[in-house]
Amino acid sequence: xxxxxxxxxxxxxxxxxxxxxxxxxxxxxxxxxxxxxxxxxxxxxxxxxxxxxxxxxxxxxxxxxxxxxxxxxxxxxxxxxxxxxxxxxxxxxxxxxxxxxxxxxxxxxxxxxxxxxxxxxxxxxxxxxxxxxxxxxxxxxxxxxxxxxxxxxxxxxxxxxxxxxxxxxxxxxxxxxxxxxxxxxxxxxxxxxxxxxxxxxxxxxxxxxxxxxxxxxxxxxxxxxxxxxxxxxxxxxxxxxxxxxxxxxxxxxxxxxxxxxxxxxxxxxxxxxxxxxxxxxxxxxxxxxxxxxxxxxxxxxxxxxxxxxxxxxxxxxxxxxxxxxxxxxxxxxxxxxxxxxxxxxxxxxxxxxxxxxxxxxxxxxxxxxxxxxxxxxxxxxxxxxxxxxxxxxxxxxxxxxxxxxxxxxxxxxxxxxxxxxxxxxxxxxxxxxxxxxxxxxxxxxxxxxxxxxxxxxxxxxxxxxxxxxxxxxxxxxxxxxxxxxxxxxxxxxxxxxxxxxxxxxxxxxxxxxxxxxxxxxxxxxxxxxxxxxxxxxxxxxxxxxxxxxxxxxxxxxxxxx
Numbered sequence: 410x411x412x413x414x415x416x417x418x419x420x421x422x423x424x425x426x427x428x429x430x431x432x433x434x435x436x437x438x439x440x441x442x443x444x445x446x447x448x449x450x451x452x453x454x455x456x457x458x459x460x461x462x463x464x465x466x467x468x469x470x471x472x473x474x475x476x477x478x479x480x481x482x483x484x485x486x487x488x489x490x491x492x493x494x495x496x497x498x499x500x501x502x503x504x505x506x507x508x509x510x511x512x513x514x515x516x517x518x519x520x521x522x523x524x525x526x527x528x529x530x531x532x533x534x535x536x537x538x539x540x541x542x543x544x545x546x547x548x549x550x551x552x553x554x555x556x557x558x559x560x561x562x563x564x565x566x567x568x569x570x571x572x573x574x575x576x577x578x579x580x581x582x583x584x585x586x587x588x589x590x591x592x593x594x595x596x597x598x599x600x601x602x603x604x605x606x607x608x609x610x611x612x613x614x615x616x617x618x619x620x621x622x623x624x625x626x627x628x629x630x631x632x633x634x635x636x637x638x639x640x641x642x643x644x645x646x647x648x649x650x651x652x653x654x655x656x657x658x659x660x661x662x663x664x665x666x667x668x669x670x671x672x673x674x675x676x677x678x679x680x681x682x683x684x685x686x687x688x689x690x691x692x693x694x695x696x697x698x699x700x701x702x703x704x705x706x707x708x709x710x711x712x713x714x715x716x717x718x719x720x721x722x723x724x725x726x727x728x729x730x731x732x733x734x735x736x737x738x739x740x741x742x743x744x745x746x747x748x749x750x751x752x753x754x755x756x757x758x759x760x761x762x763x764x765x766x767x768x769x770x771x772x773x774x775x776x777x778x779x780x781x782x783x784x785x786x787x788x789x790x791x792x793x794x795x796x797x798x799x800x801x802x803x804x805x806x807x808x809x810x811x812x813x814x815x816x817x818x819x820x821x822x823x824x825x826x827x828x829x830x831x832x833x834x835x836x837x838x839x840x841x842x843x844x845x846x847x848x849x850x851x852x853x854x855x856x857x858x859x860x861x862x863x864x865x866x867x868x869x870x871x872x873x874x875x876x877x878x879x880x881x882x883x884x885x886x887x888x889x890x891x892x893x894x895x896x897x898x899x900x901x902x903x904x905x906x907x908x909x910x911x912x913x914x915x916x917x918x919x920x921x922x923x924x925x926x927x928x929x930x931x932x933x934x935x936x937x938x939x940x941x942x943x944x945x946x947x948x949x950x951x952x953x954x955x956x957x958x959x960x961x962x963x964x965x966x967x968x969x970x
Contacts, residue, residue: 464488465488466487510528512524545680545682557665559577578682586680704717714926718939721913729950749859780888816888833866880916890917
């Protein structure tokens with residue numbers, strides 16, 4: 410019987426769709442991008458939150474004759490902020506340790522600086538005494554020391570060993586805080602109103618200087634009498650504020666530095682105090698929440714390296730809202746004309762190309778345009794027409810929140826136009842024809858059918874515009890943003906909303922802290938905290954717009970759209 414040859418298995422080739430490698434390549438690129446973004450946001454979050462978490466205060470004893478000691482003293486107290494590899498140094502120190510520490514020593518009025526680097530090799534002992542206090546002050550940053558006594562204005566003395574010493578210290582700080590509130594109310598609100606009224610009277614008197622006759626002279630006398638009465642009120646309020654400031658300096662708090670030197674501090678300069686080495690987890694969490702609230706609600710101080718950022722939050726929010734109110738109608742109307750009314754041809758194509766090119770123009774160019782057109786031309790014309798008595802001091806002819814908002818509206822209007830056009834084009838043609846067949850006009854069709862159906866897409870453009878406008882800095886530096894604004898654009902003085910005032914902005918605040926601060930080490934933590942806050946503010950604004958967009962999308966969704 411003949412044997413049959415074995416059957417050969419047919420060769421099976423694996424089929425790989427063309428372009429599959431590019432799919433994996435793009436997916437890898439997307440993954441890397443997401444990882445980088447999450448890593449950056451994680452760093453900002455950790456560093457930003459770490460600013461407010463109360464840390465233990467260390468007492469460091471240096472070795473004898475250590476070059477890191479302050480003068481003849483060998484003791485340093487503060488918070489360890491950095492432990493890193495040492496760069497350079499002598500060979501003996503390198504043989505013993507390769508680390509160097511950065512310590513926030515505070516007491517800038519004593520040492521002349523707030524941070525100090527020293528080699529870990531020079532450390533003899535590190536301890537965390539529970540009686541070491543961290544004192545928050547209005548000036549010269551925080552202080553580290555041991556409370557010794559309180560010298561009251563009545564001549565009484567309370568020492569740290571007596572019962573109720575800490576309660577008395579808290580009482581002094583609380584009374585001091587209440588006096589500061591009264592001083593701010595007098596100087597900013599009451600005296601501020603008087604100054605505004607005096608300025609109005611000065612302008613009225615200036616406008617009537619060129620007039621003659623009995624009536625003009627009578628008006629000038631009435632103005633002079635009212636001004637004299639206001640001056641008397643001003644003097645009384647200023648004297649009251651001065652007396653309160655004197656009370657802030659009467660009670661003294663004596664504390665001892667780690668070196669043993671005793672210092673006196675007026676109670677009015679103390680914002681608060683706590684013993685960081687006595688706090689448990691719950692105490693640290695409570696203090697963390699308090700410090701975050703103070704950061705969000707207080708005004709900045711000490712060259713913006715301390716205090717809060719409430720004026721910057723308020724300015725950023727108001728500017729973004731004004732920008733949105735300005736950019737939305739102009740962008741939507743321009744898109745409606747280009748898509749629904751304009752005859753498609755060379756001119757419309759050229760306009761679309763110009764709009765797309767505008768989106769790529771550097772923002773500083775818009776700032777220069779805003780300075781020249783809005784500030785100098787429009788604002789100067791308004792001053793010459795309506796505020797000529799105040800000239801040569803400009804009112805609207807200088808940077809302000811109105812011009813900043815309009816400049817950013819020009820910067821972001823291409824985004825709104827493009828997004829609105831795409832949303833209008835996505836509305837099915839049948840919806841338009843059905844409306845027209847029912848007897849509606851073209852504008853009625855656009856108003857009642859097309860715009861509601863395209864509202865989610867329009868809001869998408871607005872979201873993009875808000876995100877970019879809220880984070881822009883370069884044009885704002887030319888049209889109204891400042892390092893520190895003494896008054897907010899919105900207050901209780903008529904007309905309540907002051908569009909001509911300069912304002913603070915979180916983005917510029919970050920720039921100022923990072924590149925213009927006289928104390929870079931103290932400003933570094935605040936950069937991360939403000940960056941985290943700006944990102945959070947943009948996210949909140951965008952989430953609000955996204956929620957509105959989704960509600961509109963559900964309301965006007967149909968089977969065809």
